[in-house]
Amino acid sequence: MxxxxxxxxxxxxxxxxxxxxxxxxxxxxxxxxxxxxxxxxxxxxxxxxxxxxxxxxxxxxxxxxxxxxxxxxxxxxxxxxxxxxxxxxxxxxxxxxxxxxxxxxxxxxxxxxxxxxxxxxxxxxVPPNTPSCQIPSAAVTGSAVQLRCRDQQSIPPATYSWYKDNQLISLTRHANATYLINSHTGVLEFKAVAKEDSGRYSCLASNGVGKPKMCEGKHMTIEDVNVTAVVVAVIVVCLLVMVCGCGGFLLHRNGFFSRHRGRSFWISECHGAAHISRQNLNRTEDTSNVNYIPPPQEPQDFKHTQSFML
Incomplete structure (x- = not known):
């Protein structure tokens, strides 16, 4: 105890x-x-x-x-x-x-x-939504071209892969490859496109959440440059520039663009037209009216007459 x-x-x-x-x-x-x-x-x-x-x-x-x-x-x-x-x-x-x-x-x-x-x-x-794809419909051989693919709403951010004619384009770039793919930004870049790059392109977005989504495919055509047409166009433009330049020089040399000459020409033309109109008016009045009254004299003539009478 x-x-x-x-x-x-x-x-x-x-x-x-x-x-x-x-x-x-x-x-x-x-x-x-x-x-x-x-x-x-x-x-x-x-x-x-x-x-x-x-x-x-x-x-x-x-x-x-x-x-x-x-x-x-x-x-x-x-x-x-x-x-x-x-x-x-x-x-x-x-x-x-x-x-x-x-x-x-x-x-x-x-x-x-x-x-x-x-x-x-x-x-x-959030699983991927259908990505927005920017694919040009046509390009010229030798030019730089970018194809873009983007999904703004997927979480985590989606990664992207590109397809040409329903065939996956390899991300591994070979020594002779003309393209570069960024799987994180969705950009497919051609440094210089060639004829064989023509085809139907589409982009697939995936992030491991839900099913991947692909944008609607679009055909891109690569066209050759028409060298003959470009040369002809350049020659025609040069000839037009030369003709216009020579014509302007000759007109300036002959005084066509002279300000004084242009003004005198228009003044003489206007006086001549006024004189002809006055003669036609007088002739018409002579034939239509027997009691012909001569037209009033111009102010300067009137002053001269008045000074003579004085």
């Missing part, structure tokens, strides 16, 4: 001397990746020192910090489409708007360390 009575005080002393652990928070999956429109689980596990009813909060970090779960309720866009068990949250039918970094906070006012937190990053995966 004495031994038993001695053990009880020793046990109580040991319990008082051993410190209990303060609040601690952790997650078993700090990075979560799910497909779009599927469910996502954000795990949060905690342990407290004394507080048996700690406060649980979830927040989403972005440009601003917003509440996901606060005061026992889900907030904003998560209301009605999320549930919580312990401190672990389950989101239903996630979209790109749900992607981001979340923080689980556990507040235990009765503990010596009364606040703990852990972070979970949610990434929403």
């Amino acid at each position: 004495e031994g038993t009575s001695m053990c009880v005080p020793l046990l109580l002393l040991l319990l008082q001397c051993c410190p209990s652990l303060p609040v601690s928070v952790s997650t078993n999956k700090p990075r979560v990746e799910v497909h779009e429109f599927s469910d996502a689980e954000l795990s949060c596990m905690f342990r407290t020192e004394r507080d048996q009813n700690p406060r649980i909060e979830w927040k989403k970090r972005g440009k601003d910090v917003s509440f996901v779960y606060f005061d026992g309720q889900f907030r904003g866009a998560f209301e009605g489409r999320a549930s919580i068990e312990g401190a672990t949250v389950k989101l239903r039918r996630v979209t790109q708007e749900d992607a981001g970094e979340y923080r689980c906070e556990i507040s235990a006012p009765l503990d010596s360390v009364n606040l703990g937190e852990t972070n979970v990053t949610l990434r929403v995966l």
Whole structure:
């Protein structure tokens, strides 16, 4: 009995001397990746020192910090489409708007360390959409040509492969190859196209999420340069320039572009036309009216007559 009575005080002393652990928070999956429109689980596990009813909060970090779960309720866009068990949250039918970094906070006012937190990053995966392809319909031999392929919405970003006449174009560039493919940017580049590069081209986008998507194929024709037509066109243009230049020089030399000559010519022409019109008018009046009255004299003639009479 004495031994038993001695053990009880020793046990109580040991319990008082051993410190209990303060609040601690952790997650078993700090990075979560799910497909779009599927469910996502954000795990949060905690342990407290004394507080048996700690406060649980979830927040989403972005440009601003917003509440996901606060005061026992889900907030904003998560209301009605999320549930919580312990401190672990389950989101239903996630979209790109749900992607981001979340923080689980556990507040235990009765503990010596009364606040703990852990972070979970949610990434929403999006399969490829049909890529946008830019394929020229025609090009001239020897010219540089770029074919472009791009999908802006796939997550993770898509990689691209090109097909010619439904045959995969190898990414491995041989010594005599005239093209270069960048599988990350989707650019198929020809340094100098040749006739044999003519064909129907299409591009395939894939990112490991869902099925790859291919754009509609388009035919590209490589045409030879008509050297004879180019030479003839250059000769004709040169001849026209020479003829126009010589003609302008001769006209300028003969005074056709002289300002004084042009003015005198138009003045004499106008006076001649006026004189002829006056004669025709007088002749018409002579034949149509017997009592012909001569037209009044011009002001300068009238002044001259008046000075003569004086």
